[in-house]
Amino acid sequence: MEFSDELECGDEGLLSPPHTHQRTILHLDADCFYAQVEMVRQPELRDKPLGIKQKNLVVTCNYVARSQGVKKCMWLKEAMEVLPELVLVDGSDLTHYRRFSTQISGVAQSLTHRVERLGLDENFIDVTDLVDEYMNATGSSDIEGHVFGDKEPVSMDLVDPCGCGCRERLVAGSLVAKQLREQILKETGITVCAARSIPGIGSTTFSVLKDLGISTVQELQDVPLKLLRTKFDSETCSRLKEVSNGIDETSVKKSGKAQSVGLEDAFTKVNSVAEVKVKYQILLERLLKLLREDGRVPVSIRVSVRKFDLAKRFGHRETRQTSISSSLFPDGVNNVGENTRSSLMKTVMGLFQKMVDTSKDFHLTLVGVAFNKLIERVRKGKDISSFFGKRTREETTETYKYTTDNECKRLCVPLSPEKSSDGHESIREFEQINMDKLNDKSLLTSEPLDPILELESTDCRRVDNNTEDSDLVLKGIDPEVFRSLPEEIKQEVLKTHACPDRKSLTQTPSTSPVKTSNQAGVISIEKSGTIESNGSGHSGSKQLWAPR
DNA sequence: ATGGGTAGT
């Protein structure tokens, strides 16, 4: 977790115009997220080198594996060469990760509604109100202590040269951060840490910067604008310059419900309509399940393919979309009948054939389907009057039929900032935190990654299904079609139809599994070398992207 | 690459 507040205000040049430093924003990032989820689900994986695999890719791995040379997004083959004893768990189905992710954001949302999600494992949390309340309640002169980095304590004396009050904000904010991390660990078993990134600077931007010879925050600050302009438009340049000086006025935007919900399946080759149908059918079934959890009704569907293309083989997808008749979900999304399913499948295949001429040879490497516009459930008949009748005045703007989430958001902007009752409880808890007294140490530490245990090797997991002996009745799939399918596809069909969820998430982490769990988070300060750390910025004391 | 997302054009 990162606590973002102005750190660069020691630079005199930045003091005009004066910063008021009014916001306090936390930036949370779960460590090796998918791997951690699997370790919570299967604690025996804890001390083994664990890789999360999707097809031929190891998308992430735990720190045990990282210490042995496994990298994120490494080819499976390469990873197994580097570390033959790597234990693999398939992470193609994001269901569990999605659930943990929702849970993590939920803990943050119990503090404030001002929570913005980024991907499954990052959250921006605007805790300004909580911090203000805390400071008003205690009097800022009573707020003393240290802010902790992930590993090293950081002296507050060194981070508040500007005297605008941000020092107290930093301390109070770090207390919120600490408590939030502990609560997330308690409720989900997941440890979160300082985000080591600056929003808006991901791997793409970083590699462009690198080509310009820019790898550190300092270098980004110093680079001539003209040089930047050769690679970025002027708006991006301004943003880059600002964030390099720790300035980011972007507001934390509440992430309501998703704008779209979709699923993809990638593979090396699919070239028959029968296979395509099966792929879409499986995706659609899974998607309807997701939809049920979402609760909204889809009004638009999008189908995508990726065609094999040796020449211009950048990750190009084609998509086609169409609207969905509201009559397909007369009772909402909870019970979707066979008619609706087959109608959706027809729609999907219709869209598919707009992209692929199935009378000729084709070679696909991915199919996908998404509901890309969703609305709150439509009430009908009697329900609609009671629906309207029960609403309070403030809520009535929500009740338009067929209002999309976006439109709804615009209409529902609250007139006054909300205060959660949770906030007060939290404030009380802050007061119980006993601040450690710690020696001031150098701010400019670049610590190595955590020490990681050496471990014994373990077998890779493998599942072999035999499809010959099964006479399963497969929902919605013609047995003759099934028999005609390639063996791989059969396997997949059997897997998705025969394999219910394994474990529930109710277990709690037995012991605090990881090292840093009692520390608040974070102000990371640049050592000199890499772009890995820098704290700064009022809304965004972030570092540049840190490849690890 | 893989399996998702967001926003802008």
Added chain:
DNA sequence: ACTACCC
């Protein structure tokens, strides 16, 4: 419909 960006 597609692009560029994010995780």
